Amino acid sequence: MKNILIIHGPNLGLLGEREKEIYGEMTLSQINGMIEERARELNFKIKIKQSNSEGEIVSLIGEERKWMDALIINPAAYTHTSLAIREAIVSVKVPAIEVHLSNIYKREEFRHKSLIAGVCIGQICGFGVESYLLALEAVNKVLR
Numbered sequence: 001m002k003n004i005l006i007i008h009g010p011n012l013g014l015l016g017e018r019e020k021e022i023y024g025e026m027t028l029s030q031i032n033g034m035i036e037e038r039a040r041e042l043n044f045k046i047k048i049k050q051s052n053s054e055g056e057i058v059s060l061i062g063e064e065r066k067w068m069d070a071l072i073i074n075p076a077a078y079t080h081t082s083l084a085i086r087e088a089i090v091s092v093k094v095p096a097i098e099v100h101l102s103n104i105y106k107r108e109e110f111r112h113k114s115l116i117a118g119v120c121i122g123q124i125c126g127f128g129v130e131s132y133l134l135a136l137e138a139v140n141k142v143l144r
């Protein structure tokens with residue numbers, strides 16, 4: 001059984017209330033329920049964490065490096081700013097997939113740049129909650 005760590009970055013705990021026209025009506029716990037269900041079908045063991053803190057996300061990636069076989073991360077606003085999260089991913093040498101609910105390339109120009117995508121296997125964005133489920137399918141292909 002493969003172990004997958006899923007990290008939700010800052011402000012994603014407010015999904016369901018936050019900018020619903022962009023991110024939809026589902027709460028993070030509903031989204032997590034769907035992720036858990038698909039992970040079960042794919043026979044993955046998962047841990048899901050949400051953090052608003054860049055340092056906490058960096059620490060988490062380091063702490064879970066031996067446990068996880070792959071990382072799925074929605075770095076949220078840190079996507080566009082965080083060299084520290086980028087370097088954490090490089091340091092642990094675990095295959096990573098970047099996920100976004102919205103299509104960041106259709107939005108403001110400051111969202112078009114990801115500091116994270118270049119150190120991931122790939123990026124999935126624009127499919128709402130399905131982005132996370134597609135990331136699980138991608139992990140399934142990469143690890144098997």
Ligand code: DQA
Nearest residue numbers: 074075076077100101102111
């Ligand atoms: C996001 C896109 C980011 O630009 C934004 O800062 C978020 C959410 C997404 O999932 O679409 O917080 O990562």
